[in-house]
Amino acid sequence: MGNINQVLEQIPIRHDFVSYFISLGIFIGLLVSFVLLLRTSNKNNAFRIYGWSLLIQSIIATDVFLCYTGLIKYIPHFNDSTEPLVLLLAPSIYLFVYTLLTRKSITLKKHWIHLVPSVLYFLSQIQYYLQPISIKVNAYLGAYYDDIEKVIIPKDTDYSYLWIKDEFRWLILASFVFYIILSMRLILINRTKKKILSAENTRINKFDFSKNTSLGLLAFFLLIFIVYINFEDDGGDHFIFIFNTIIVGITCVILLSESRFFENSWIADKYETSKFKSQEISINDIKQFVEKNNFYLLSSASLKSLAEELNSSSNYISQVINTYTDLNFNDFINQYRIEASKSRLIDSEYSHLTIEAIGNSVGFKSKSAFYNAFKKHVAISPKAFVTLQKTD
Known part of the structure; x- marks a missing residue:
């Protein structure tokens, strides 16, 4: 085992089509999320939630980008820091669909239960967050560069936090399955209301947007499942966020197509x-x-x-x-x-x-x-x- 600086120097910096594509998704995601959060009326609770969801996706994508390119070696203490946010992805999409279809506002007082898994996981990992950088560098190497020599770590290191960290992938899949079922159930219930929910002057109505969003969540789940089956660690996460860039890009196109910017009257x-x-x-x-x-x-x-x-x-x-x-x-x-x-x-x-x-x-x-x-x-x-x- 070597010291931290020697090991970090061995981590290559990788820039290719994948890294550029993911960075494009991050940029678009941040841009659209800020527009939704800053410009959407407080009364439009649904798209404020969607803005938060896009922001969460962009933050997680940034973590994946840093790990994929190797740039994480300059800030190794941030490795795996966004894991609790991953458990907010499926709930945020469901709450968006729920608000859009039912026209009911989401409040922390009524819907706090959806934050519980993320908060509990964060609390379970505090011990990991407080670990020395050597532990986090080795965790990164184990996921991306198992052939590189590991860093020397303290002998008395406590790994008790791993009991839940090792099962994190299954927590994500369980979260997606649960909220996909809830979203699909909500769409089926509101299927008969499609005509009522369709806006008179929009090209894409609320029902179809909700349905497509839920189908996107299902596609996300299937892709994550395939990646988890084929990769033991985080080495395949970039495939997930290539797909995320595509979804964010489609969302941006839809929002632009509904904008008054392209109307003759504008x-x-x-x-x-x-x-x-x-x-x-x-x-x-x-x-x-x-x-x-x-x-x-x-x-x-x-x-x-x-x-x-x-x-x-x-x-x-x-x-x-x-x-x-x-x-x-x-x-x-x-x-x-x-x-x-x-x-x-x-x-x-x-x-x-x-x-x-x-x-x-x-x-x-x-x-x-x-x-x-x-x-x-x-x-x-x-x-x-x-x-x-x-x-x-």
Whole structure:
């Protein structure tokens, strides 16, 4: 056995297509995760969770990149430091799917149980984290360069932490299996709600995105299983994160394809020649007024009356709504009315009202107007919606 410096000098630095590809995945993953975490509204709990999941993946991928290239020899005390985060991968994907499909927020108070395996594993490995660098260098050599001479270690070294570390791979596989089952079960339950969850103006709806995300999780599991069967240590981890780069790249393409950046209205508004820029009323001002004053509940609500309330012109208010929502005034107001009607249709306080009466209560002047707007925005009739909610 040699001293640490002599052994570390023998570790080669490896740069090839694999290392470049993984580093590309790290860069894209960090970029997309930061965009999601910094730009996503607090109300959009699902994609904030997805942002955290991508960040976790990127951190783990960085660890794999350092080990694969040999650069870990410059910071050997970080070897295996991201293992607890691996146990957060499957739960984070499941919680994303759960939030996206159920529209329920994730809170630490209610969902702390999903963090328990990761926290417990971290606590079990504190002894390893406190070990001298020689132990961590030998652990790395054992996984990647078993032919290189090991480092001299203290004679009284305690390896009791290995009882769980040696089974870490099976913990990962068990975690993936458990959360794949939960995700698939959730998708099957929400399969009948696909039309309800589909956004009117998106190319990829929530149900399909959730389904594809869960299938990606399944593919991850199968790849991990194959790698674990063929490699005794961490030497095959780079194959997993080649696949991770592909998944992150696809995610980036999907998010970009849904971005307003590629819409014609972003490049050149159809109202460019008007006095649009000289006005001071924003879409947020309009939304705030409509929501705060329950303007949409008025059957007399019109573009003209809204413009008068905001002391502006009908043409200008129409421009703002159309430019920032891609909706005309009627669809813009009806969105609020439909959301209110969905709540009232399943609220016991309104059970004494007929479906037509509930439509009238949220501003629709006739039964046909209510039914047509409801089917346009929800994709099913009010009666079918009530039946579906009761069966759930």
